[in-house]
Amino acid sequence: MVQLTINNIKVNAEEGMTILEAVKSVGIHIPTLCHLKDLTPTGACRICVVEVEGQRGLTPSCAFPVYEGMVVQTNSPRVRRARKTIVELLIENHPQDCLVCVRNKNCELQDLSEKYSVREHRYVGESKKHAIDISSPSMERDPAKCILCGRCVRVCHEVQKIGAIDFSRRGFSSIVTTPYNKGLNISDCILCGQCILACPTAALREKGSLKEVANALNDKNKFTVVQIAPAVRVTLGEEYNLPLGTDVTGQLVTGLHRLGFKKVFDTNFSADLTIMEEATELVNRINNGGSLPMFTSCCPGWVKYVEQNRPEILEHVSTCKSPHEMEGAVLKTYYSKKMGIDPKDIFVVSIMPCTVKKFESERIELNENNFPDVDAVLTTRELVRFFKLSGIEFNDLPEGQFDNPLGESSGAAAIFGTSGGVMEAALRTAYYKISGRELDNLEFEEVRGVKGIKEASVNINGLALNICVVNGIGNVKKVLDEVQKGTSKYHFIEVMACPGGCINGGGQPIHQQPEKLQKRMKALYQIDNMKAARRSHKNESVKILYKEFFIEPNSHKAHEILHTEYFNRKEALKRA
């Protein structure tokens, strides 16, 4: 412990803490821009500077450790002046288009400008000009709006360990970009969108699909339906100032009905369907000597990662389509037949917490008779914009019910949105498939939580099933190395590209509130707890679907409609 004085207040702090961490305990706020908790401090933006007695210049508090007897001023006129100048300089090299910007009112640069009362343009000069990269189906990169804080770079390199973008050139021409300034679509990027969540401005953002959805809704010949991913219902409320982890399923359903969707379905239904297929596939692989370990395939970011980096182990990835693609496929086959609607008239919209899902929905192999399984994907943020645009007062909406038959779901499906959830849901059904008995204890605490790699062993009829949950694509390398060497002890591995799983997906509300992962996770487990049926094989609608259409999991028909194939993208990228 060391004692220091901050703004004449005596503060006790742990050794090795930065000044920024130390001031938090005494209710003092220091603004930050380039700082990201738990990542390497770079001191790049200088907005967090403070005065330290005995030092000539101002000190960046995010990168400077405390010491015994230190005397710090965080709010002196000199500090305030320096910070304001930094903000003014940043603003002058930033497009002045806040009114028409997608991050208007949720922009850290805008907040700082307001906080430091910037009221005039004092440093008018040349400003950088860069083209917008619209090459990827999921994301846009607008370097003109970039303030070079480097948060996206650190998230991409240190958390996700992809390293698709980095600083290049220097001085005034500095830019965060891909190698050779090529499009994101031909870079190492997996489009997870974690950089969007880290970006303080709109330099990184999703590619919007609102227009095509609105057009489909206006088209009288289209039967436009929508489905909601498990993770969206526990995060969307945050955009309406509801506490973290509020479950807004009911309002969401009503809101979507009011937007004009003919039917509001639940991706949770097809999450149950996924489990039926995936658990059966796992059991078959174990019994018939198929490629083990088997990896989950729900996360399109993870799938893209394997295709780009480890095509050698593609046979280890489950062939199941991801839940929202399964839902789309069932809608355009079974449902269209049952309701007598031509599949060409069905327009399927997915509300997803994810940016890669946009890329996934454009994969050409994901179609039924050349009609794409999913026609458009909106992120959580885009849906909120759509609600606002349509005059829907979300907080006042009554609770609605999903339409059936693709709206029923079990508790196992609800937890698909969090790291460990797919594994837990699969175990509940796989246990039954192997042993013929139901699990007594449904909760697998070992696979829950925010740890990077979670593992457990489950005894099923004498078979020790070794499982592993990889939380965040940055943690996957070690596991993959073992699989490639043939030394992996696991049977079944779940991978979600985003840290925490879909609840922290690249399409989710943007803010830096602490504990967002834990609270969103808790909300999903709460939904699971409240469900009468908590096992996918107990979903009555899924049972009927098999009886009327697919006959049984992994049947020939199921393979045709619910399973897919993967491609080696490594070579293609090398040539790009």
Add this chain to the structure above:
Amino acid sequence: MHSHIFENYEANDKGCLIPLLQDVQNIYDYLPESALTEIAEFVDLPLSRVYGVATFYNQFRLEPLGENIIRVCRGTACHVKSSANILSAIENTLKIKAGETTRDKKFTLEVVNCIGACSIAPVMTINDEYFGRLTVKEIPSILKKYSKASKTKEAAVQPEVNLA
């Protein structure tokens, strides 16, 4: 043809990135994309970081050099003597910007800070020849002389394209 350079370094040692880049540039006079990819793999860094380093330092170039290298001095003395006009005259004549190479690979245009010939400012060099007390008027004729001259330099070494 550059694979031998890796022999002098240890794999996965991030510290040898810059020496490796220098070695490659010594062979080709620039950094070919395929070499950058190989170096990234060798030092175990993402290509984006290697590209970032290569574009940060002025000593590295990512495009092959032209036959003739024009260096326009933009140091203080030359600046006072309106070297900005000289630069834009060259840019207009060759239709390239500073740092670029003409399409016919005849000229590469560079800006330097001071070449120590302030007494004859504004000044530029083409290859090893100095041109002092320049006026905008004489630029086209000087350049013409070089664009007509036959190739004196050896043909630039072509990089081995290895994308196996």
